[in-house]
Amino acid sequence: MSWKFKLNKTFLKEGSLKNRLITNNSNIVNFNQTKLLKLDNETTQWATATVICGDKERLVNPPQKLKETYDAVEHWRIRRQKGLCWEPKHDDTIERQAYAFHDLLNNKESNYVPLCSDDYCFARAFNFINKENGEKFWPSLIGHETNRIQEMEYAIKEAEDTGNITSKDHRVVQALAMWGVINNKKLVFKNPSSVNKSWPKFWDFLASVKIKKTTNISNNKINKSSKKYEKLSDKKIMSLISDEIDKESNTISLIPSENVMSELASSAYTLKSNNRYVIKSKIGSRYFMPGRENLGKIIAILEHKLCSIYDVEFSITKGFSGLHNMDIVMSAISKITKKIIILDIQSGGHSKTKGIALKHGFEVDILNLDFGTWDLDYKNLARIVEKWKEEKVFIYLDHTVSVNPLNIEKLIKNIPQTWIVYYDISHLQLFYFTHIFKFPKSQNFFFGGSTHKTFPGPQKSIVLLNNKKLYNLVDSEFVKNTSSVHTGSLLALLITVLEIEKFGVKYAKDILEKTKLFANLLNKELNVFGPLPNLTNTHQICIDAPNIVQITQKLAFVGIITLPMRIPSKNRSGLRFGVQELCRLGLKNKDLQILSEVIIACVKEKEINLKFKDQVKSLAKKLTKIHYVLPYRTLNFRYRKVKKS
Structure with a gap:
């Protein structure tokens, strides 16, 4: 100044x-x-x-x-x-660390990912990042109140050796204090008031956490000491399951990562075949296991169909989920390169991608979206290409929050030919299966993902490739890390493939049309954001809304199930909806009018009219029949054809 x-x-x-x-x-x-x-x-x-x-x-x-x-x-x-006073900013950095700390305290898996230099001390204390990657991601760390790279290493050593922390750095003190609580290590801080710079109530927060932890321990309510469920009878447990079934019949899911399988596909899990192993032989490419040749043949048919439909040379069906795919694919590719580019969480990237990349030893760079086009930011990409143009690089794109498909053909034209690209299409699987969205055919590009989101199949995942060397590399990594191929889920997947092969185009178009209609209805009074003019070109709708936790609780109260989700371009959570499941259950345009009115009321009004709960319940009772199915009921006693009424 x-x-x-x-x-x-x-x-x-x-x-x-x-x-x-x-x-x-x-x-x-x-x-x-x-x-x-x-x-x-x-x-x-x-x-x-x-x-x-x-x-x-x-x-x-x-x-x-x-x-x-x-x-x-x-x-x-x-x-x-507007003639108003400014409002204090909510500190997302501290909030995310507090939530992660709470998860660790309760022995839960945390999906915490460090997003900026202010996250480093906390992330380093709990091994979400190592010193080397901290230096690579945030060179500015050496020029904060302290050289935080060195300061954290010294403070960790002090904590482990003497328990006396001498640092004056507020982030270091906060991180080590939380580390001490988690590890039951009594630490003494020379400069406790340093935390006031960013978190004045930090010690009050920690004291309340310690009291809660002590109380939980004394009451035997944590870990294996818990006796909360010991006295539940089998009758009570079955009653709880029945209650959940009843609850499902009265609620509607708008979570974009869920769907329903047909009765025919679901019945594959009731067969004895569901529990059978099918071991692929090393002789040629056929399955060989005495007495199980037919199961092997069925799985081979599935893989052949996937290759034919997606127009690729190779398919892998050993994956259990999109995240399992991510872990195995990164493990495989790490054998040929240690450079990776991933999609930023702020651009809709998956929260686990960076952590898994670091686990496999990758040096990570981040790619953003250009929110003018809702495609990749090619200026950002050009900077990375200039830096790594002489290197072999892996681009892993996991587009979790996706209101617009990425232009992979353009991407491949803008990177060196030696670079490898993987696109996780878990959320968009149906649209690529039906060729509504299209891919280029390239040796250095492969794709895959889960099969239970827009594609209404089982909890499985697939990988599809045109490069034999890549196929052998990835497939061998799956073989090393899996035993059973989960035969029942593969049978269910094959049935779903047959269903979507026949009805998929109609189903996919129905989803896209209704999603655009729903987005426009909601946008009349809410802040829906996405590519213009439709606000979405996929099955997902994103809404920027305040007090997101309270809103999702209100929606759950009236029977609409959704999850807060970090929304692209905004450094906070918002609403994310998908109607892919409802479309398979026969959703009509007039139903969207009802849903939009209920959602708008939950976002904008303080109190919820009970009539909304009745409206949602009535709609849920109506949307029970699964559409786009083959004319057979179940696989038991051979298939039984549905009688025409």
């Missing part, structure tokens, strides 16, 4: 600034933001300062902290225009 307005000020460094190397050149007020971001180990603080001083430049894909500054200035501007 002083340099900007040519004020002759003398600056005194105090506290943690005393030993911090900071640019002392008044000419930087003439730098653009891109140039400012290169100063002092790529800290965002100089660029943030110029925005606060009135700079109107807005980078297309700014670092997270700079984007938060853009949002804050815009929020201030809008509030001033």
